[in-house]
Amino acid sequence: MIFRVFNKEELSALFDVLAENIIVGPVEKALDKDGIPLYSFELVRDYEELRLQYPSTKISAKKYFLPHNETLSSFSVDKEGWTKHVDYNIYKPLVFFGMHACDINALNKLDKVLLESVYPTPYYGSKRKNMFIVGVNCTPQSHCFCRDMGADTVQHGFDMFLTDLGDRYFVEVLSAEAFNYLDRINSREAVEVDHLDYMKRVKERIGKFTSKVDTTDLTKILDMEFDAEVWREWGEKCLSCGTCANVCPTCYCYGVDEQVDLDLKGAHKIKHLHSCNLLDFAEVAGGHNFRPESYIRLKYRYYHKHRGFVEAFEESLCVGCGRCGEACLADITVPEVIASVRGEG
Amino acid sequence: MNGLKFYDVLTEKRAPRVRDFERFEYSFEAEISNVYSLTETEKLYQIRISDPEKRQRFTFRPGQFVMLELPGIGEAPFSISSSPSRHGDIELCIRATGNLTNFLAKVKRGTMVGISGPFGTSFPLEKMEGGNVMLIAGGLGLAPLRSPALSVLENRNRYEQVDIIYGAKKPSELLFTYLYEMWRKFDINLKIIVDTPDETWDGPVGLITEPLKERIAAYGDALKTDTYAIVCGPPIMFKFVCAALTEAGLPMQKMFISLERRMHCGRGKCCRCNIGSTYTCLEGPVFDYWSVMNLKEAI
Numbered sequence: 242m243i244f245r246v247f248n249k250e251e252l253s254a255l256f257d258v259l260a261e262n263i264i265v266g267p268v269e270k271a272l273d274k275d276g277i278p279l280y281s282f283e284l285v286r287d288y289e290e291l292r293l294q295y296p297s298t299k300i301s302a303k304k305y306f307l308p309h310n311e312t313l314s315s316f317s318v319d320k321e322g323w324t325k326h327v328d329y330n331i332y333k334p335l336v337f338f339g340m341h342a343c344d345i346n347a348l349n350k351l352d353k354v355l356l357e358s359v360y361p362t363p364y365y366g367s368k369r370k371n372m373f374i375v376g377v378n379c380t381p382q383s384h385c386f387c388r389d390m391g392a393d394t395v396q397h398g399f400d401m402f403l404t405d406l407g408d409r410y411f412v413e414v415l416s417a418e419a420f421n422y423l424d425r426i427n428s429r430e431a432v433e434v435d436h437l438d439y440m441k442r443v444k445e446r447i448g449k450f451t452s453k454v455d456t457t458d459l460t461k462i463l464d465m466e467f468d469a470e471v472w473r474e475w476g477e478k479c480l481s482c483g484t485c486a487n488v489c490p491t492c493y494c495y496g497v498d499e500q501v502d503l504d505l506k507g508a509h510k511i512k513h514l515h516s517c518n519l520l521d522f523a524e525v526a527g528g529h530n531f532r533p534e535s536y537i538r539l540k541y542r543y544y545h546k547h548r549g550f551v552e553a554f555e556e557s558l559c560v561g562c563g564r565c566g567e568a569c570l571a572d573i574t575v576p577e578v579i580a581s582v583r584g585e586g
Numbered sequence: 587m588n589g590l591k592f593y594d595v596l597t598e599k600r601a602p603r604v605r606d607f608e609r610f611e612y613s614f615e616a617e618i619s620n621v622y623s624l625t626e627t628e629k630l631y632q633i634r635i636s637d638p639e640k641r642q643r644f645t646f647r648p649g650q651f652v653m654l655e656l657p658g659i660g661e662a663p664f665s666i667s668s669s670p671s672r673h674g675d676i677e678l679c680i681r682a683t684g685n686l687t688n689f690l691a692k693v694k695r696g697t698m699v700g701i702s703g704p705f706g707t708s709f710p711l712e713k714m715e716g717g718n719v720m721l722i723a724g725g726l727g728l729a730p731l732r733s734p735a736l737s738v739l740e741n742r743n744r745y746e747q748v749d750i751i752y753g754a755k756k757p758s759e760l761l762f763t764y765l766y767e768m769w770r771k772f773d774i775n776l777k778i779i780v781d782t783p784d785e786t787w788d789g790p791v792g793l794i795t796e797p798l799k800e801r802i803a804a805y806g807d808a809l810k811t812d813t814y815a816i817v818c819g820p821p822i823m824f825k826f827v828c829a830a831l832t833e834a835g836l837p838m839q840k841m842f843i844s845l846e847r848r849m850h851c852g853r854g855k856c857c858r859c860n861i862g863s864t865y866t867c868l869e870g871p872v873f874d875y876w877s878v879m880n881l882k883e884a885i
Contacts, residue, residue, distance in 0.1 A: 495855075531848075545860060
């Protein structure tokens with residue numbers, strides 16, 4: 242890996258060279274009822290809008306690679322029959338400026354199931370392969386448990402990763418494009434003093450994690466405690482609203498709807514993101530529901546993220562960003578649910 | 587921008603290659619060439635892939651399914667009910683129960699549909715050669731079992747005893763009645779039982795477990811060594827049938843069941859058919875009983 246360093250004043254210059262493309266980054270979207278800013282990944286038109294020191298965003302950046310609604314195909318229909326048209330919805334390449342390690346890890350996990358499987362999906366692939374990612378280090382928040390999920394650092398899946406060293410940025414460079422961009426601003430090779438400062442910074446950050454999830458033997462424990470009473474208790478709290486899936490950076494489940502044009506000459510097949518907590522998730526034609534009760538659906542969500550995915554890919558589907566717990570209307574958080582299943586809650 | 591050149595991040599290396607995704611979009615235009623009414627709610631659709639070359643090249647194994655699509659109406663998975671030897675002239679047995687299937691119940695011959703697939707796992711009929719085969723179906727569960735049944739029939743000399751045990755709620759709900767006589771002629775031990783008889787019915791009445799017990803007793807020790815079972819039916823039937831067979835000594839890995847789940851893609855992407863992280867569309871719909879035992883909430 243190649244490491245480079247540039248002074249903080251150079252950040253706007255980096256933004257400017259990247260701004261030849263469309264930039265998506267953390268911006269202040271609104272204020273909550275206590276006057277605390279809420280952040281969101283939006284198109285950034287001006288460097289001044291960018292908030293690289295953001296704590297975390299309420300919603301992950303997934304609307305740019307797993308849109309909530311997406312047309313999969315369209316049909317033109319006439320008396321003779323119909324023709325199918327497929328568009329993978331590739332637009333301009335996007336630069337993600339300021340993604341945290343958890344969100345980049347989320348993309349790497351999605352790659353495993355959406356790209357590195359039997360049927361790679363072009364709709365995600367076209368966007369994923371057409372991104373330029375600038376990662377940035379973060380300060381752990383009270384709801385962050387990424388360290389326990391192994392997602393507090395990221396090794397691949399980005400182009401460059403910035404770490405704030407006070408007066409300068411330490412950059413990990415992973416792609417030739419990133420190297421070329423850094424060549425166009427005032428940057429230099431990293432030297433020993435930068436390495437030492439970087440390691441110090443990393444150590445400081447690790448000490449700031451407060452939320453804990455014990456994942457030891459979790460796959461087995463989830464199997465052993467499949468019929469545990471705690472699931473019913475959480476199920477009684479759960480409103481089955483699907484907010485957790487909405488904000489989750491790795492939830493990719495979807496449903497498909499067909500729409501007929503008003504002139505009856507065309508039709509569209511539209512994918513919309515779904516949530517396994519919603520009532521009709523596992524309902525089949527004829528009305529049989531394989532998961533009729535809310536606690537079964539909630540359990541399934543944990544079962545998929547923390548057991549099933551581990552079995553299939555040797556890692557959890559959860560990155561520990563804690564967004565679901567923050568967004569949950571019933572205050573259900575992952576650390577609490579897992580602790581209770583382990584009999585420690 | 588200070589006269590800077592437009593620099594596009596999209597380079598050749600990053601751009602997705604079409605052939606990376608060919609497999610995802612692989613689908614066929616097909617035509618409903620014939621429709622037969624089987625019962626009040628079930629119909630058998632003969633579907634013919636339009637391109638003769640693709641039709642001939644279309645191969646599947648018994649137990650696999652296809653996704654059938656009608657623009658503006660919907661797309662859904664259906665088990666193939668015909669014999670693999672018929673290639674792209676497939677038959678689907680469909681009950682009118684949802685959006686798409688109620689629409690299908692009204693379509694005429696010649697309607698164009700989209701077919702993609704075949705998807706999923708299949709019943710390992712080659713492995714069963716030289717042994718006895720028990721096909722056990724409840725209700726609409728006969729639809730996915732018709733394909734392995736026809737396949738066994740075409741190669742009847744490769745198998746020892748063949749049983750078809752079939753249960754339905756009412757005599758009027760029995761599927762493929764026209765095939766029963768032929769099956770018997772091909773030395774297949776066919777047992778049919780209904781739950782609620784009517785005046786036309788003079789056969790046995792009760793649950794499927796009764797004829798099953800009779801056959802289990804007749805098999806005796808052969809069940810432990812040379813017998814395979816293929817089971818499909820409503821979730822409640824699995825429990826009783828699989829338990830009875832296991833108790834009688836049929837090894838778990840010689841019992842195959844076909845599961846039903848909601849599916850939107852058939853390609854392991856929409857997550858709707860997921861049991862844990864096991865996709866029913868990729869690793870199923872046909873599972874051996876051992877795998878099912880290891881999947882929580884599978885049956």
